[in-house]
Amino acid sequence: MMYFPLVTDKVRKHFTQYINPESANKEMWIDFNGQPIKWNYPIGVWFDAFCFESPLPWTVTVHFEDYPETKILHCPSKDAIKSHFMSSIKEADSLKHKGQVINTMQDKDHHQLWLGFLNDKFDQFWSVNKRLMESTAGEGFRNIPIKCYLNEKPFQKLVKPIDDTTENWTTLQEALFEFDPKLNFNEVRVITHGIEPSLKTPIQWMSEHLSYPDNFLHIAVINTNTTSHDANQDRTA
Amino acid sequence: MSNWSGEIRQQVLQLLQERNRKEKGFTELFKHHERLFENWAAVRDENIRLMQQQGGFNRVDKGGGEDKDKILRLQEELTELHRNRGENASQVLSLSAKLTQKEAELSALQSQNAELVARIADLEEKEAQLNNNLHEHQATIALLSDEHSVLQLDFTSLEEKFRKVQIEYQELLQRYMQVKNQHAEVMNKENEAFMEKKRALVQKELEDAAAEKVVTPIEEPVPFGIEIPQIPTVCVVPKIAAHRFEAHENEVNAIRWSPNARHFATGGADRKVKIWEYTHTGIEQRGMLTGSNGAVLSIDFDTAGTLVLASSSDFACRVWSVDDRRLRISFTNRQFWAIFDILATCTNALLNQMQKNGVL
Numbered sequence: 001m002m003y004f005p006l007v008t009d010k011v012r013k014h015f016t017q018y019i020n021p022e023s024a025n026k027e028m029w030i031d032f033n034g035q036p037i038k039w040n041y042p043i044g045v046w047f048d049a050f051c052f053e054s055p056l057p058w059t060v061t062v063h064f065e066d067y068p069e070t071k072i073l074h075c076p077s078k079d080a081i082k083s084h085f086m087s088s089i090k091e092a093d094s095l096k097h098k099g100q101v102i103n104t105m106q107d108k109d110h111h112q113l114w115l116g117f118l119n120d121k122f123d124q125f126w127s128v129n130k131r132l133m134e135s136t137a138g139e140g141f142r143n144i145p146i147k148c149y150l151n152e153k154p155f156q157k158l159v160k161p162i163d164d165t166t167e168n169w170t171t172l173q174e175a176l177f178e179f180d181p182k183l184n185f186n187e188v189r190v191i192t193h194g195i196e197p198s199l200k201t202p203i204q205w206m207s208e209h210l211s212y213p214d215n216f217l218h219i220a221v222i223n224t225n226t227t228s229h230d231a232n233q234d235r236t237a
Numbered sequence: 238m239s240n241w242s243g244e245i246r247q248q249v250l251q252l253l254q255e256r257n258r259k260e261k262g263f264t265e266l267f268k269h270h271e272r273l274f275e276n277w278a279a280v281r282d283e284n285i286r287l288m289q290q291q292g293g294f295n296r297v298d299k300g301g302g303e304d305k306d307k308i309l310r311l312q313e314e315l316t317e318l319h320r321n322r323g324e325n326a327s328q329v330l331s332l333s334a335k336l337t338q339k340e341a342e343l344s345a346l347q348s349q350n351a352e353l354v355a356r357i358a359d360l361e362e363k364e365a366q367l368n369n370n371l372h373e374h375q376a377t378i379a380l381l382s383d384e385h386s387v388l389q390l391d392f393t394s395l396e397e398k399f400r401k402v403q404i405e406y407q408e409l410l411q412r413y414m415q416v417k418n419q420h421a422e423v424m425n426k427e428n429e430a431f432m433e434k435k436r437a438l439v440q441k442e443l444e445d446a447a448a449e450k451v452v453t454p455i456e457e458p459v460p461f462g463i464e465i466p467q468i469p470t471v472c473v474v475p476k477i478a479a480h481r482f483e484a485h486e487n488e489v490n491a492i493r494w495s496p497n498a499r500h501f502a503t504g505g506a507d508r509k510v511k512i513w514e515y516t517h518t519g520i521e522q523r524g525m526l527t528g529s530n531g532a533v534l535s536i537d538f539d540t541a542g543t544l545v546l547a548s549s550s551d552f553a554c555r556v557w558s559v560d561d562r563r564l565r566i567s568f569t570n571r572q573f574w575a576i577f578d579i580l581a582t583c584t585n586a587l588l589n590q591m592q593k594n595g596v597l
Contacts, residue, residue: 014274044559056259056263057263057266057267058261082474090559180309193253193256193258194256194260195249195252195255196252197245197248197252198245198248201245201458202245205242205245209246210249
């Protein structure tokens with residue numbers, strides 16, 4: 001997974017040849033179908049949440065002018081992305097283990113996580129990340145770090161891996177009920193990572209295996225009555 | 238968690254693979270596009286550079302004919318210098334080749350020289366040795382010649398002695414011969430005298446005998462008869478055989494006429510004694526006497542002609558009777574295993590004696 005500013009260097013270099021030289025130094029921003037893409041979302045998450053029905057390849061428009069200040073944040077540098085990434089991880093860990101695991105890690109472990117993520121090095125990343133994915137057997141995490149994208153808006157709620165009432169593992173379905181009790185599963189599609197897992201999948205398992213590198217589950221709920229892109233899209237990154 | 242994580246994992250894996258399959262095509266396309274783009278950029282840059290270069294050259298061309306001439310001249314000089322350098326290099330190579338050749342020849346000659354020196358040394362050694370040998374041989378030759386001369390002297394002296402001794406021997410021989418001659422003469426004389434005497438005696442006896450006319454000789458058994466030699470008057474030598482016949486299978490060892498002058502007996506190595514009769518028609522066999530175990534060596538008849546006595550090589554003598562051809566008696570004498578000759582007198586006497594004693 002990636003964030004947009006990490007991969008758009010070449011794009012910027014290519015396009016600066018063709019644009020007005022004065023605009024070349026301005027910050028580049030991307031939009032899809034009129035909607036500017038926020039850079040702090042993983043690329044896949046944005047696609048799943050907002051454009052899942054659109055045909056591949058995903059065509060976006062690059063702008064250099066008229067940066068929409070109100071809608072998206074500025075991204076001054078790569079370090080901004082790194083700090084955003086690390087804060088996501090810390091938040092996830094505090095949900096899972098009350099922050100104990102991330103606090104026992106040193107700076108070099110944090111750096112290793114970032115480098116592994118940045119350079120697409122699976123082993124480097126996961127050698128640190130597996131510590132964050134440990135859970136006491138039979139009990140799971142304290143809370144599941146999960147972001148749900150309903151109606152084009154992200155929601156975050158506390159979700160417990162084990163149902164208090166039934167003493168079973170919480171399924172995806174039950175977790176989504178937390179966000180929207182009136183959710184009609186016949187009308188929506190539940191998507192994460194571009195796939196549609198079974199609704200009976202336990203959330204604990206999903207959190208361990210289907211989290212994004214920032215240790216969050218990003219689940220998109222897409223309304224299937226309207227295939228237009230301003231429909232509700234839940235995306236789990 | 239583990240019991241259903243397996244199937245969930247399978248399911249999720251399948252979904253992910255499905256997603257990848259759909260989206261994969263685009264990655265290839267993008268990569269290809271990127272490569273093309275890069276190539277295009279590189280080519281464009283190259284192009285710009287070349288254009289610039291060419292532009293630069295064009296500018297230089299317009300600059301000046303003078304410069305061109307200078308450049309040409311310099312280039313010519315440069316080429317000439319290059320050629321000279323090439324020639325010098327080739328010269329250097331040839332000279333170095335010659336040098337190596339000469340060095341090789343020199344080393345060869347030096348080695349030859351060394352060899353020859355070594356050979357000279359060898360030869361000198363050999364010469365010294367041969368000289369030594371020569372001296373030794375000469376010394377031995379001198380020695381031998383001295384010995385030879387000494388022996389020569391000895392030889393001459395011995396020769397003289399020998400001659401002297403020979404002369405003496407001749408003299409002695411002559412004297413001996415003389416003495417012997419004298420002896421012989423004496424002996425001859427004596428013999429003649431003796432002979433004369435004897436003749437006279439014999440003559441006298443004959444005269445006496447003729448006068449008496451009484452003859453009664455008594456035969457005495459004499460084992461070894463000594464016959465008085467009679468003076469032979471007529472000599473007849475039979476030349477042609479009257480009859481020739483095979484008598485025995487093997488050798489015929491003994492033969493004896495019977496006293497009746499018609500029969501004779503033969504004994505052979507086939508252990509048989511055969512009796513033959515000599516008639517006017519020829520020779521006929523009258524009988525065969527067997528019983529001897531060895532070759533029959535000697536036969537004799539008795540004076541009557543009725544008995545045959547034979548000796549054989551089986552240490553025995555046997556007596557047969559002629560008429561019935563029966564073996565009468567056999568006796569052995571181990572000391573004399575072959576009795577080669579039995580005289581008539583002996584036989585007769587023996588047999589007479591035996592008859593008297595009742596043995597036969």
